[in-house]
Amino acid sequence: MAAKTFIQSLPKAELHLHLEGSVDPVTLAELSRRYNTPLPTENNRYDISGSGDVLTEEEVRRRYSYQDFNGFLMAFKTVTERLRAPEDYELITYRLMQKLRQQNVMHAEVYVSIGVVRWRGQQVEPLFEGMERGRERGHRDFGVSLLWIFDAVRHFGAEAAAEVFDLAARLRDRNVVAVGIGGDEARGPAEWFRDLYKKAMDNGLRLTAHAGETTGPESVWGALNIGAERIGHGLAAARDQELMEVMAQKQVPVELCITSNLRTGACTDLHDHPARKFFDQGLMITLNTDDPAMFQTSLNKEYELAQKEFEFTKDHLRELARNSFEASFLPVEKKLKFLSQIDFLV
Ligand SMILES: [Zn+2]
Numbered sequence: 261m262a263a264k265t266f267i268q269s270l271p272k273a274e275l276h277l278h279l280e281g282s283v284d285p286v287t288l289a290e291l292s293r294r295y296n297t298p299l300p301t302e303n304n305r306y307d308i309s310g311s312g313d314v315l316t317e318e319e320v321r322r323r324y325s326y327q328d329f330n331g332f333l334m335a336f337k338t339v340t341e342r343l344r345a346p347e348d349y350e351l352i353t354y355r356l357m358q359k360l361r362q363q364n365v366m367h368a369e370v371y372v373s374i375g376v377v378r379w380r381g382q383q384v385e386p387l388f389e390g391m392e393r394g395r396e397r398g399h400r401d402f403g404v405s406l407l408w409i410f411d412a413v414r415h416f417g418a419e420a421a422a423e424v425f426d427l428a429a430r431l432r433d434r435n436v437v438a439v440g441i442g443g444d445e446a447r448g449p450a451e452w453f454r455d456l457y458k459k460a461m462d463n464g465l466r467l468t469a470h471a472g473e474t475t476g477p478e479s480v481w482g483a484l485n486i487g488a489e490r491i492g493h494g495l496a497a498a499r500d501q502e503l504m505e506v507m508a509q510k511q512v513p514v515e516l517c518i519t520s521n522l523r524t525g526a527c528t529d530l531h532d533h534p535a536r537k538f539f540d541q542g543l544m545i546t547l548n549t550d551d552p553a554m555f556q557t558s559l560n561k562e563y564e565l566a567q568k569e570f571e572f573t574k575d576h577l578r579e580l581a582r583n584s585f586e587a588s589f590l591p592v593e594k595k596l597k598f599l600s601q602i603d604f605l606v
Contacts (some may be wrong), residue, residue: 273367281553285317285553292320356370367404367594395435414452428460440470445473449482471492486528536572551603
């Protein structure tokens with residue numbers, strides 16, 4: 261079987277995927293027409309009654325073709341400004357699940373930037389109802405399983421994160437499985453969130469953290485020290501042999517996002533990316549897209565990249581697909597069900 265066909269046929273899970281970053285140009289242009297969105301106001305909060313700035317599909321594509329990290333942040337903002345009503349969240353969730361199914365991604369754990377939603381002054385619960393409606397329809401129509409991860413913004417501080425984590429705890433029986441911290445690692449050290457992580461764990465939530473994407477290994481140590489069970493990106497661990505050994509020994513899953521790292525400049529050269537090094541040193545790596553629409557990638561493309569550029573064999577790719585289910589926060593019986601589908605693939 262050709263590599264591409266094999267990758268397509270592999271049942272996969274995706275563990276590092278931002279809902280907002282999955283909004284494709286067609287959908288964003290549609291949302292833009294829905295709202296006749298104004299340009300951002302001075303304090304960066306939108307004026308819901310404003311006018312102007314309807315984005316065409318072409319304009320969205322241009323905004324998604326940025327050159328640096330700041331351009332990426334602006335693109336992210338362009339999306340979040342246009343997510344306002346429960347129906348918007350329902351639409352983007354449903355379309356995301358449709359795209360996942362097309363790549364044989366059977367399970368996804370999806371980050372939602374609840375920290376940003378709150379910062380914009382929006383109420384989370386009504387929007388969450390929209391997400392859940394999208395999830396239910398997506399599950400029914402495409403058979404894809406999806407769980408939510410509520411993400412707080414590190415540099416907004418512990419108080420803002422506490423609100424996000426409390427919401428996650430309240431909605432835990434509605435498919436919110438975990439919490440995380442994203443944003444500026446340098447301006448929001450993991451240590452600030454130690455008590456909150458403990459409380460979230462006591463509330464039955466699982467723990468993730470973006471770490472070692474834009475800063476050094478100390479950020480990954482910090483995330484592990486407060487109890488993060490999975491590390492988002494973790495690139496900087498490659499610069500610390502002891503850290504890699506600890507992660508390998510404890511089998512801490514790393515949510516790698518290769519194309520994302522290249523597009524944001526977190527990694528400037530593909531061949532400097534530690535994907536293969538981590539794998540060879542026995543770390544439990546998974547492949548992910550991060551923000552597929554904004555990085556013009558898909559999970560299949562990430563597997564193809566690993567195969568082409570890092571010489572992962574079919575057996576290796578199968579192992580990565582297995583990792584994606586094993587590292588998920590699914591209950592054991594569901595993990596086994598998905599894993600058995602991989603075992604049958606030749
Ligand atoms: Zn991310």
